Amino acid sequence: QVQLQESGPGLVKPSETLSLNCTFSGGSISNYYWSWIRQPPGTGLEWIGYIYYSGSTNYNPSLRSRVTISLDTSKNQFSLKLKSVSAADTAVYYCARGDGTFDFWGQGTQVTVSS
Amino acid sequence: QAVLTQPSSLSASPGASASLTCTLRSGINVGTYRIYWYQQKSGSPPQYLLRYKSDSDKQQGSGVPSRFSGSKDASANAGILLISGLQSEDEADYYCMIWHSSAWVFGGGTKLTVL
Numbered sequence: 213q214v215q216l217q218e219s220g221p222g223l224v225k226p227s228e229t230l231s232l233n234c235t236f237s238g239g240s241i242s243n244y245y246w247s248w249i250r251q252p253p254g255t256g257l258e259w260i261g262y263i264y265y266s267g268s269t270n271y272n273p274s275l276r277s278r279v280t281i282s283l284d285t286s287k288n289q290f291s292l293k294l295k296s297v298s299a300a301d302t303a304v305y306y307c308a309r310g311d312g313t314f315d316f317w318g319q320g321t322q323v324t325v326s327s
Numbered sequence: 328q329a330v331l332t333q334p335s336s337l338s339a340s341p342g343a344s345a346s347l348t349c350t351l352r353s354g355i356n357v358g359t360y361r362i363y364w365y366q367q368k369s370g371s372p373p374q375y376l377l378r379y380k381s382d383s384d385k386q387q388g389s390g391v392p393s394r395f396s397g398s399k400d401a402s403a404n405a406g407i408l409l410i411s412g413l414q415s416e417d418e419a420d421y422y423c424m425i426w427h428s429s430a431w432v433f434g435g436g437t438k439l440t441v442l
Binding site for chain 1: 372374378422426430431434436
């Protein structure tokens with residue numbers, strides 16, 4: 213069974229960089245897309261972007277200037293960096309497998325942007 | 328105007344059917360899109376239910392009961408998630424999603440209450 217687990221700081225200061233990792237197990241990295249999706253408190257879902265196992269990426273145009281997603285195949289891990297954060301970036305951040313059909317999700321990690 | 332609009336809430340009785348709508352913004356033709364549906368129960372990540380474009384282009388999520396089905400109402404420019412034989416465990420938030428303008432875009436979600 214594929215499992216994903218997010219990790220990283222739960223509190224980030226305004227203007228700094230949010231960094232999260234997602235470690236996956238139980239399946240192959242090959243031929244899949246690996247995505248980040250977030251959910252601000254009490255509201256809906258926002259797709260952040262994905263990385264393909266080959267290393268190619270695609271980001272939400274609304275976040276593209278601030279986002280980087282990378283992949284470390286040796287660690288079965290992919291990462292999210294979001295720079296210049298503000299309170300509007302406070303959310304539960306999920307990692308997921310897929311592109312459209314997000315078939316496996318992590319449990320999510322709360323990230324709060326506050327000084 | 329949002330790309331995808333969902334009613335904020337819907338109530339239905341156990342054993343009945345519920346029709347959840349996802350209306351596409353004017354100028355975006357529902358006929359050209361695959362519409363994805365996700366279920367999110369309180370405190371859990373979303374779960375993929377199904378995608379629907381047409382009767383010849385549809386996919387049920389792994390392990391998702393057949394009482395969850397997708398369709399479209401072209402006259403309303405909307406995608407529909409139909410849940411038949413409602414059970415208490417179906418109480419959740421439901422999100423629709425499409426690929427639009429180079430991003431996965433989610434609707435605001437419908438909170439389904441089964442009572």
